Amino acid sequence: MNEMFTPGAQRAMDRAEVRARQRDAAAVEPRDLLVALVDEPECRAAELVVEFGSTPDDVRQALGAPPVEASLPAAPGENERGYDLVAADRPPVPHSRTLRAVVGEAMVQARAAERSGMVGTEHLLAGLTTEAAAALEPVRSAGLDLERLREYLSRPALVAADPVLPLEDVAPLDLSDSARSVDIGRILDASANRAREGLRVVEDFARFALDDPGLTRRLKETRHRLAETLRGFDPDLLIGSRDTPDDVGAHIMTHSEQIRENPRAVLVANFKRTAEALRSLEEYGKLVNVWLAGRFEVLRYDVYTLEKLVLTAVQSYRALGDARLMVLVGGLPTLGDLTWIVGEALAGGADVIQLREKNLPDRELLTRAREVRILTAQAKARFIVNDRPDLARLAGADGVHLGQDDVTVRDARRITGPHLLIGVSTHERAQVDAAVLAGAGYLGVGPIFPSATKEFSEPELAGLAFARTVAEMTRLPWFAIGGITEENVERVVEAGASRIAVSAAVVRASRPRAATTRLRALLDGREFVDDDTASGE
Ligand SMILES: Cc1ncc(COP(=O)(O)OP(=O)(O)O)c(N)n1
Ligand SMILES: Cc1ncsc1CCOP(=O)(O)O
Numbered sequence: 001m002n003e004m005f006t007p008g009a010q011r012a013m014d015r016a017e018v019r020a021r022q023r024d025a026a027a028v029e030p031r032d033l034l035v036a037l038v039d040e041p042e043c044r045a046a047e048l049v050v051e052f053g054s055t056p057d058d059v060r061q062a063l064g065a066p067p068v069e070a071s072l073p074a075a076p077g078e079n080e081r082g083y084d085l086v087a088a089d090r091p092p093v094p095h096s097r098t099l100r101a102v103v104g105e106a107m108v109q110a111r112a113a114e115r116s117g118m119v120g121t122e123h124l125l126a127g128l129t130t131e132a133a134a135a136l137e138p139v140r141s142a143g144l145d146l147e148r149l150r151e152y153l154s155r156p157a158l159v160a161a162d163p164v165l166p167l168e169d170v171a172p173l174d175l176s177d178s179a180r181s182v183d184i185g186r187i188l189d190a191s192a193n194r195a196r197e198g199l200r201v202v203e204d205f206a207r208f209a210l211d212d213p214g215l216t217r218r219l220k221e222t223r224h225r226l227a228e229t230l231r232g233f234d235p236d237l238l239i240g241s242r243d244t245p246d247d248v249g250a251h252i253m254t255h256s257e258q259i260r261e262n263p264r265a266v267l268v269a270n271f272k273r274t275a276e277a278l279r280s281l282e283e284y285g286k287l288v289n290v291w292l293a294g295r296f297e298v299l300r301y302d303v304y305t306l307e308k309l310v311l312t313a314v315q316s317y318r319a320l321g322d323a324r325l326m327v328l329v330g331g332l333p334t335l336g337d338l339t340w341i342v343g344e345a346l347a348g349g350a351d352v353i354q355l356r357e358k359n360l361p362d363r364e365l366l367t368r369a370r371e372v373r374i375l376t377a378q379a380k381a382r383f384i385v386n387d388r389p390d391l392a393r394l395a396g397a398d399g400v401h402l403g404q405d406d407v408t409v410r411d412a413r414r415i416t417g418p419h420l421l422i423g424v425s426t427h428e429r430a431q432v433d434a435a436v437l438a439g440a441g442y443l444g445v446g447p448i449f450p451s452a453t454k455e456f457s458e459p460e461l462a463g464l465a466f467a468r469t470v471a472e473m474t475r476l477p478w479f480a481i482g483g484i485t486e487e488n489v490e491r492v493v494e495a496g497a498s499r500i501a502v503s504a505a506v507v508r509a510s511r512p513r514a515a516t517t518r519l520r521a522l523l524d525g526r527e528f529v530d531d532d533t534a535s536g537e
């Protein structure tokens with residue numbers, strides 16, 4: 001027995017190997033581990049899979065795994081773990097690179113939790129959701145809400161919790177049968193109101209100030225789930241125990257409660273109020289029903305996530321609100337060439353410069369990045385470094401841009417600290433959801449058209465249809481990218497894009513400054529006046 005794993009997790013690891021053999025696979029993959037986890041329905045990971053929307057059968061089906069009876073010789077006694085796992089005459093199936101990353105992350109999670117550091121099944125599930133997201137994609141079709149599960153599992157201290165009873169099984173609680181019940185009813189009633197009100201305040205902001213359909217939907221769903229959970233309490237008794245006139249705290253208002261310096265402060269205060277109220281519902285709820293209390297815990301973690309999403313959106317608007325034209329530069333022979341083209345793009349009206357270098361030694365890259373930082377700062381433009389959070393930070397850039405194969409937002413954040421913008425490339429709807437949830441500050445959306453800068457095969461083109469989709473999903477700043485030129489930019493704007501990122505249209509233009517100005521004017525829907533020509537240049 002490997003002492004690193006709890007017995008349940010060890011069984012899952014062993015079963016994963018059985019599942020891999022069953023597929024005749026050369027390596028045990030994350031999908032084998034997920035199937036192995038749901039093969040054991042009593043384990044915490046399997047319970048979580050169910051709690052977040054799926055069932056073991058659906059997961060197996062989505063991953064093309066045969067039913068459990070057909071796969072696992074369950075007869076106890078064949079070995080100490082109760083089934084014939086690894087025949088002695090066969091070498092063990094190796095773990096794939098991704099699975100090793102999953103187990104590594106599970107160990108980090110286990111150490112962060114309060115337990116002995118042993119990896120439990122919930123830590124393996126946490127590792128899967130963060131390190132093997134792509135492998136888990138098919139289980140979305142099985143109903144699993146991967147984003148919420150990932151957020152739940154990445155909460156600060158992962159401790160084994162009691163299973164949560166499905167809400168429909170929770171009978172209304174009778175709070176009237178003990179003397180103390182009225183007091184608990186008062187606390188629960190006040191906390192329920194605070195939580196509802198706090199959520200409504202931030203929902204109003206997402207809806208009317210941010211105008212963001214995705215965030216508004218998430219907040220509304222959370223508010224509805226709160227209402228649904230509160231129905232587990234008997235409403236008459238909650239109302240019955242309300243006694244506002246005699247509430248000694250009703251008119252006590254601290255100085256900080258009276259002052260809100262800006263909308264962000266309103267948001268922060270109301271998220272805090274909501275989370276505190278949910279904590280009260282959870283703690284006092286435990287006195288009456290532990291399952292219902294668990295529901296409030298899940299909601300509280302959802303609220304933490306929502307706080308991150310809403311505050312990230314606010315920060316992004318502040319940083320990129322008016323930035324409509326990003327110019328990608330790179331691959332130039334000398335520093336002088338680079339500073340010239342950056343100067344031209346800025347003079348032409350570029351709002352953001354992205355330094356995209358693929359082949360330079362790090363030291364030279366950092367030198368160039370620092371130079372671009374100076375030029376962009378002088379022009380009051382923003383500066384993004386492609387691919388490299390470390391160099392973005394060292395160069396004092398405003399942000400870093402990450403693709404689907406680059407380091408994750410979570411890892412980049414560890415390097416950049418809280419203030420840098422992190423942009424993420426997206427090519428399909430699920431990537432938009434995932435990027436927003438991960439805390440992306442802006443999105444790259446494309447490729448819209450074939451590009452002269454980067455090669456894509458036909459199926460990789462996301463096209464204008466994808467721009468239309470993103471326009472309906474989010475108001476987080478997003479830049480359409482890929483083959484955008486003066487000739488086609490109007491179609492991109494018509495598809496709902498208000499921001500674009502271009503490279504060849506500026507860098508390869510005969511007059512980069514004028515090309516930038518023309519693009520900026522087309523984006524703004526303005527008439528273009530060629531100043532260079534007018535001034536006889
Ligand atoms: C604004 C913007 N959107 C998309 C990309 C592409 O990033 P990525 O997919 O990582 O590809 P590379 O640029 O690294 O080749 C981008 N750079 N900027
Ligand atoms: C880096 C990148 N990713 C998608 S398209 C692209 C290149 C954008 O350059 P261009 O505007 O020349 O197509």
Ligand SMILES: [Mg+2]
Nearest residue numbers: 387402403406
């Ligand atoms: Mg990249």
